[in-house]
Amino acid sequence: MKFYKEYIVTAEPFNPEILSSILWELEITGINEEVNCLKVFANENDNVNKDKISEMLKRLVREKMIFNFSVEENLVEEKNWNEEWEKSINVVEVTDKIVIKPTFREYQAKPNQIVITIDPKMSFGTGEHQTTKLVLQFLEDNVNDGMKVLDVGSGTSILGIACIKLGADNVVAIDNDEWCYLNGKENCELNLVDNQIDVRLGEIKDITKKNFDLITANIQKNVLIDIAEEIRSRIKRGGILLLSGLLFTDENDILKKYTSLGFALLEKKILDEWIALSFKMN
Numbered sequence: 001m002k003f004y005k006e007y008i009v010t011a012e013p014f015n016p017e018i019l020s021s022i023l024w025e026l027e028i029t030g031i032n033e034e035v036n037c038l039k040v041f042a043n044e045n046d047n048v049n050k051d052k053i054s055e056m057l058k059r060l061v062r063e064k065m066i067f068n069f070s071v072e073e074n075l076v077e078e079k080n081w082n083e084e085w086e087k088s089i090n091v092v093e094v095t096d097k098i099v100i101k102p103t104f105r106e107y108q109a110k111p112n113q114i115v116i117t118i119d120p121k122m123s124f125g126t127g128e129h130q131t132t133k134l135v136l137q138f139l140e141d142n143v144n145d146g147m148k149v150l151d152v153g154s155g156t157s158i159l160g161i162a163c164i165k166l167g168a169d170n171v172v173a174i175d176n177d178e179w180c181y182l183n184g185k186e187n188c189e190l191n192l193v194d195n196q197i198d199v200r201l202g203e204i205k206d207i208t209k210k211n212f213d214l215i216t217a218n219i220q221k222n223v224l225i226d227i228a229e230e231i232r233s234r235i236k237r238g239g240i241l242l243l244s245g246l247l248f249t250d251e252n253d254i255l256k257k258y259t260s261l262g263f264a265l266l267e268k269k270i271l272d273e274w275i276a277l278s279f280k281m282n
């Protein structure tokens with residue numbers, strides 16, 4: 001009988017994207033996102049254990065991305081983790097117009113619906129997280145034909161793909177994670193928009209282009225504050241900025257920083273404990 005190692009990871013705040021991105025640096029075979037935890041899987045003989053996972057999470061505590069965490073270790077009879085993960089990923093009707101589906105689910109589109117197919121290869125970036133839904137709702141309201149868009153921290157490129165399907169002319173999608181870069185390119189090809197989306201590996205400081213009509217960034221608060229000036233220098237006057245990856249408790253710090261740079265708050269959207277903010281550059 002074969003076994004595999006299962007680690008149940010919780011954190012406060014629980015941000016699956018941030019947690020997953022750092023845990024994938026370890027020798028693991030998969031991650032499942034549950035309602036309030038991540039289940040991390042590794043082969044029985046893989047060079048990963050509870051202490052190594054804890055060390056990675058302590059980095060996030062030191063960087064003030066999470067306040068605390070817990071790790072529970074189990075030895076479980078082997079099963080097909082990918083098959084189990086696929087069972088948990090469903091078609092997401094974000095709005096009446098925008099639908100996100102994984103490659104392994106069938107969906108019959110209704111009239112005028114935009115269907116985005118995402119092959120996330122892991123449990124984040126599928127459109128199921130609250131912050132992704134909030135930004136997609138904002139995009140439906142704010143993307144106009146011919147727009148030039150910058151997506152910072154693009155992940156699976158789901159937001160950039162949505163922008164093109166909503167009428168944007170072109171998108172620059174940038175992420176500093178190599179997996180995100182490769183998966184983003186793959187998803188753009190999957191949705192037949194790769195000729196309109198420039199997927200890049202890097203950070204916003206590497207973008208030389210200016211005067212974007214719309215910039216979106218679904219990243220945690222500390223990063224959004226650190227790159228605020230970089231965003232300001234790349235958006236045109238009158239341009240729209242969409243920010244998420246934020247909890248209720250982050251709102252005041254974000255407003256203080258961005259309004260000091262000349263951004264005016266337009267709207268706030270709320271889903272569970274998460275928020276998204278839209279601004280206009282004055």
